[in-house]
Amino acid sequence: MGKTREVSALPEPGWSAWQPLVGLPPLSAQVLAETLDGGQAFRWQRESDGCFLGVWADHLARIRRSATGQAEWSAPAPLAPRVAPALHTYLGLDRNFPDLTDSLPWRSDAHLATCLAAFPGLRILRQPFGETLLGFLCSATKQIVQIKQMMALLAARHGTEILPGIHRLPSWPELATVPEATLRACLLGFRARYIAQTAQFLAAHPGWLEETETLPYAAAKERLCSLPGVGEKVADCVLLFGAGRLEAFPVDVWIIKTMELRYGLTGWKPAQIAHFGRTHFGPLAGLAQQFLFSSERSLRG
DNA sequence: ATCCAGGTATGCA
DNA sequence: TGCATACCTGGA
Numbered sequence: 001m002g003k004t005r006e007v008s009a010l011p012e013p014g015w016s017a018w019q020p021l022v023g024l025p026p027l028s029a030q031v032l033a034e035t036l037d038g039g040q041a042f043r044w045q046r047e048s049d050g051c052f053l054g055v056w057a058d059h060l061a062r063i064r065r066s067a068t069g070q071a072e073w074s075a076p077a078p079l080a081p082r083v084a085p086a087l088h089t090y091l092g093l094d095r096n097f098p099d100l101t102d103s104l105p106w107r108s109d110a111h112l113a114t115c116l117a118a119f120p121g122l123r124i125l126r127q128p129f130g131e132t133l134l135g136f137l138c139s140a141t142k143q144i145v146q147i148k149q150m151m152a153l154l155a156a157r158h159g160t161e162i163l164p165g166i167h168r169l170p171s172w173p174e175l176a177t178v179p180e181a182t183l184r185a186c187l188l189g190f191r192a193r194y195i196a197q198t199a200q201f202l203a204a205h206p207g208w209l210e211e212t213e214t215l216p217y218a219a220a221k222e223r224l225c226s227l228p229g230v231g232e233k234v235a236d237c238v239l240l241f242g243a244g245r246l247e248a249f250p251v252d253v254w255i256i257k258t259m260e261l262r263y264g265l266t267g268w269k270p271a272q273i274a275h276f277g278r279t280h281f282g283p284l285a286g287l288a289q290q291f292l293f294s295s296e297r298s299l300r301g
Numbered sequence: 302a303t304c305c306a307g308g309t310a311t312g313c314a
Numbered sequence: 315t316g317c318a319t320a321c322c323t324g325g326a
Contacts, residue, residue, distance in 0.1 A: 254307070269316090
């Protein structure tokens with residue numbers, strides 16, 4: 001921040017003109033970064049000019065802030081017509097996050113109020129379901145940087161090239177054709193077995209994943225947890241960030257830390273914290289979780 | 302060098 | 315049901 005940015009009035013060759021993301025309230029640079037690159041998604045990277053470049057499904061887009069904080073997007077010209085509606089979905093622009101956020105119990109929870117104030121405009125992404133599953137299958141005891149590296153290697157080596165030098169993530173049917181040892185070479189470690197086994201299961205059960213996405217929260221979570229390498233935490237992340245289920249409340253080490261530090265829940269087990277979260281934060285507990293997560297992570301490092 | 306990192310699965314009181 | 319331990323491996 002504070003660095004001068006090129007203000008391009010004219011579209012660069014091959015890219016569509018920058019257009020405002022209508023429906024997205026003005027955001028600080030920190031909140032935009034936290035939304036795209038704070039651990040919900042693993043395929044956004046900062047470019048040298050400060051904008052974010054991201055790939056999801058077969059879409060590619062850049063996002064930046066205008067001087068007023070209005071978010072703007074641009075995409076490779078041939079892709080732009082399809083990227084526009086895809087971005088709308090991806091960023092959850094069909095939901096009123098300011099209203100949803102205001103309905104959280106911040107009036108009776110001072111710490112939550114602090115977190116909401118620290119990241120105004122933070123929202124939950126609606127990513128492709130299968131890709132979200134892949135990302136969080138890789139997340140076990142790994143930092144975000146490492147997970148991003150794994151995703152990048154998986155895409156580069158096993159995903160379709162959608163533009164020169166730009167690869168999408170491999171689909172689950174594509175992953176099913178990759179030997180576990182080859183997956184291991186993408187820095188996956190023991191996670192390679194989870195992915196290989198999950199890919200085999202999904203290949204043997206066509207439509208299973210798509211159907212899971214449409215099931216009610218509890219049923220969807222139960223099915224996800226039956227996959228190798230998917231426990232409660234990963235299942236909740238997939239449902240929250242990949243299916244828009246805002247009632248999903250992932251309990252990771254950061255949330256455990258937050259609950260201990262800010263809510264006095266010392267020694268509580270993950271299942272107990274999950275129960276506390278659902279009852280204390282209500283039906284949008286997952287949205288609250290994201291504010292707590294971002295705040296705790298920005299305080300410590 | 303030794304330890305840790307957005308967890309999950311397994312084995313044993 | 316509850317708690318400890320293994321599982322891969324790059325980076326601090």
